[in-house]
Amino acid sequence: MTIRKGFASDNNSGIHPTILKSIEAANQGHVTGYGNDPYTEKAVALFKERFGDDTEVFFVFNGTGANVLGLSTVTQSYHSIICAETAHIQEDECGAVEKFTGCKLIPVEPVQGKVTPEAVLPHLKGFEFEHHSQPRVISISQVTEMGTVYQPNEIIALADLAHKHNMFLHMDGARISNAAVALNIDFRAFTRDCGVDVLSFGGTKNGMLSGEAVLFFNPELTKYTKYIRKQSMQLYSKMRFVGAQFQAYFSDDLWKQNASHSNRMAQLLESEVAKIPEIKITQPVEANGVFAIVPSKIVEPLKEQFYFYMWDEACSEVRWMTSFDTTEDEIYDFVKLIKQLLKTA
Numbered sequence: 001m002t003i004r005k006g007f008a009s010d011n012n013s014g015i016h017p018t019i020l021k022s023i024e025a026a027n028q029g030h031v032t033g034y035g036n037d038p039y040t041e042k043a044v045a046l047f048k049e050r051f052g053d054d055t056e057v058f059f060v061f062n063g064t065g066a067n068v069l070g071l072s073t074v075t076q077s078y079h080s081i082i083c084a085e086t087a088h089i090q091e092d093e094c095g096a097v098e099k100f101t102g103c104k105l106i107p108v109e110p111v112q113g114k115v116t117p118e119a120v121l122p123h124l125k126g127f128e129f130e131h132h133s134q135p136r137v138i139s140i141s142q143v144t145e146m147g148t149v150y151q152p153n154e155i156i157a158l159a160d161l162a163h164k165h166n167m168f169l170h171m172d173g174a175r176i177s178n179a180a181v182a183l184n185i186d187f188r189a190f191t192r193d194c195g196v197d198v199l200s201f202g203g204t205k206n207g208m209l210s211g212e213a214v215l216f217f218n219p220e221l222t223k224y225t226k227y228i229r230k231q232s233m234q235l236y237s238k239m240r241f242v243g244a245q246f247q248a249y250f251s252d253d254l255w256k257q258n259a260s261h262s263n264r265m266a267q268l269l270e271s272e273v274a275k276i277p278e279i280k281i282t283q284p285v286e287a288n289g290v291f292a293i294v295p296s297k298i299v300e301p302l303k304e305q306f307y308f309y310m311w312d313e314a315c316s317e318v319r320w321m322t323s324f325d326t327t328e329d330e331i332y333d334f335v336k337l338i339k340q341l342l343k344t345a
Contacts, residue, residue, distance in 0.1 A: 004306065004307055005307075007320035008321065011204065014325065016207030016208070018254055019248050019249065020209070023245065026039050034235060039239075040059065040239045043244075044243075047246075051187065052192060054217075055216070058213065063212050064093045065232065065234040067088070067089050067170075068232055069214050069228060070214045070216075071170060073228060074170070075103050076102075076136075077103060079103045079135070079136035080136060081101070081138075081139055082106045082115070083107055084115050086113060086145040087141055089105065100232055110144070112148045112284065114150055124161075124165050136168065139171075141171070141172040143182070147266075147283050147286060148283060148287075149178075149179050152183070152193075155169075155196065159195025162197075169195055173201050174200065175259075177203070177259035178263055178287040182286050191215075198214070198215070198217075199217075200212060207254070209241075209245060211236070211245055261326070262287075262323050266285055266287065269320060269322060278342055279293070289322075290322075291311060292317065292318055294316055295342065299316065302337060
């Protein structure tokens with residue numbers, strides 16, 4: 001369905017022109033498939049530069065595939081995975097993680113979208129007891145589904161808790177570039193250096209066409225990962241086109257340029273709608289998402305002009321996402337329309 005440009009999702013945006021050109025440039029002649037090509041090799045090297053030479057990198061089609069592959073690698077079907085109630089693996093992946101891992105997902109109540117040690121602790125029980133699923137992974141999203149960003153000390157606390165119980169910490173980094181910009185530190189500083197074991201590294205929401213990366217910071221974990229990737233239908237045949245995208249993504253810090261812009265647009269949107277008494281911002285705006293309670297009478301006419309999603313219909317809470325291609329004029333026109341609708345509703 002073709003929709004008017006709006007604030008529904010950063011997945012609705014197109015491909016950054018530089019990324020598109022990188023795909024076209026890679027579309028020359030023949031190279032060996034399934035990752036044995038210079039584009040993929042270079043992209044893997046770029047990840048290793050940022051995360052460490054012993055980082056193992058596996059490219060997949062999409063974010064759900066990344067989460068499935070990462071979690072399948074470190075679990076058995078008798079394990080459990082602890083995550084936020086709002087986590088993508090819990091709410092928006094159609095049970096994919098449960099289907100492919102066989103694991104039990106244990107959702108906990110988050111604080112502003114974040115998993116806390118206090119929420120995890122009650123579920124760290126039943127170890128070595130065969131009647132109880134064995135806790136194995138704490139999974140967090142960075143940026144969270146509520147648009148908030150984990151600080152390094154919060155990640156360290158969860159990693160320490162996981163490792164104390166012989167568990168792993170997994171990070172769903174679908175919007176990891178937005179988090180890096182918000183924190184103003186490099187990727188490694190809030191992932192590997194904080195104790196993250198497995199990372200789903202996303203690019204699609206920040207200007208790429210498709211293709212995500214799964215990073216493992218302990219090579220010993222990945223003995224069977226290539227087989228799991230194939231079985232889970234996540235092995236690209238023409239992988240060079242993923243590698244080419246990541247080359248462009250990291251070149252000249254394109255990732256940072258895109259994420260900085262989308263974060264800045266969210267901040268502009270927040271500052272403008274905060275001036276409207278009838279609108280209530282419900283979450284801290286730390287990346288590229290704005291959550292707000294909007295009078296229900298203007299939601300539908302507003303969506304007709306600028307498409308977006310309801311988050312909680314019960315309280316008329318909406319989610320507005322900005323993208324690398326959101327413009328200031330679009331923000332101002334959107335806010336102007338809100339004001340007009342409030343006057344006439």
